[in-house]
Amino acid sequence: MKALLLVAHGSRRAASNEEVVALADRVADEVTGSFALVEAAFLELAEPSIEEGIGRCVAQGAREIAVVPYFLAAGTHVVKDIPAIIESARAAHPGVVITVGEHVGASSQMPALIRQCAVAP
Amino acid sequence: MKALLLVAHGSRRAASNEEVVALADRVADEVTGSFALVEAAFLELAEPSIEEGIGRCVAQGAREIAVVPYFLAAGTHVVKDIPAIIESARAAHPGVVITVGEHVGASSQMPALIRQCAVAP
Numbered sequence: 001m002k003a004l005l006l007v008a009h010g011s012r013r014a015a016s017n018e019e020v021v022a023l024a025d026r027v028a029d030e031v032t033g034s035f036a037l038v039e040a041a042f043l044e045l046a047e048p049s050i051e052e053g054i055g056r057c058v059a060q061g062a063r064e065i066a067v068v069p070y071f072l073a074a075g076t077h078v079v080k081d082i083p084a085i086i087e088s089a090r091a092a093h094p095g096v097v098i099t100v101g102e103h104v105g106a107s108s109q110m111p112a113l114i115r116q117c118a119v120a121p
Numbered sequence: 122m123k124a125l126l127l128v129a130h131g132s133r134r135a136a137s138n139e140e141v142v143a144l145a146d147r148v149a150d151e152v153t154g155s156f157a158l159v160e161a162a163f164l165e166l167a168e169p170s171i172e173e174g175i176g177r178c179v180a181q182g183a184r185e186i187a188v189v190p191y192f193l194a195a196g197t198h199v200v201k202d203i204p205a206i207i208e209s210a211r212a213a214h215p216g217v218v219i220t221v222g223e224h225v226g227a228s229s230q231m232p233a234l235i236r237q238c239a240v241a242p
Contacts, residue, residue: 004236006235011194011196015195016194016195016196019194019226023231023235026231026232029232030235030236031236034240070193072129075134101239101240101241102238104231107237109237110147110225111150112151113225113228113230113231114127114148115125117222118152118155118189118222119222
């Protein structure tokens, strides 16, 4: 069973974290057929942590987890912090394949998304 | 003439700001036909500022400017800071129509973009 784990930075502002959880629900509707499960997790300042998010996926039966960093820039969090946490998670869950996708800012679809934001304000 | 102004937060990390400028170039390729001009600007920590970005658009002949906040969450920057700066810019450029689109995190296309990041890591 495949899961998608949306990893955001996390905020002191509860509404920002709730936006991420609501987005994960919209992603779940989008990926029906590809991923049986979508969870949200946070690098810091909010819960669940990335480790906890992976644990939730595994507990629900996931054997493949696609992590998507919900970040715009390829800063330290994307380049070092998240990969290091995922490396530990792989060691903790040896039977589970965990991949890390592009951060959303690097997506080839981002220019089209920005166009849509501009023409439908 | 219509311009699109991509407004990012700005970073102390030059590479992050350069990513935004490179993205604006990719957006320019995407919006040919709809927008004759695409510029990038920054709320803080980098240049050009939003005011300068709007000034650049106007100096190049823009009479309509669509501002797109390159932000994931509807925090204070999106809800208060950017609208306040745009309000001042409207007063400074009375002949120019300036609209503010959704921030990218609120786009209806975001779930599909996240799906793409997950399936093509």
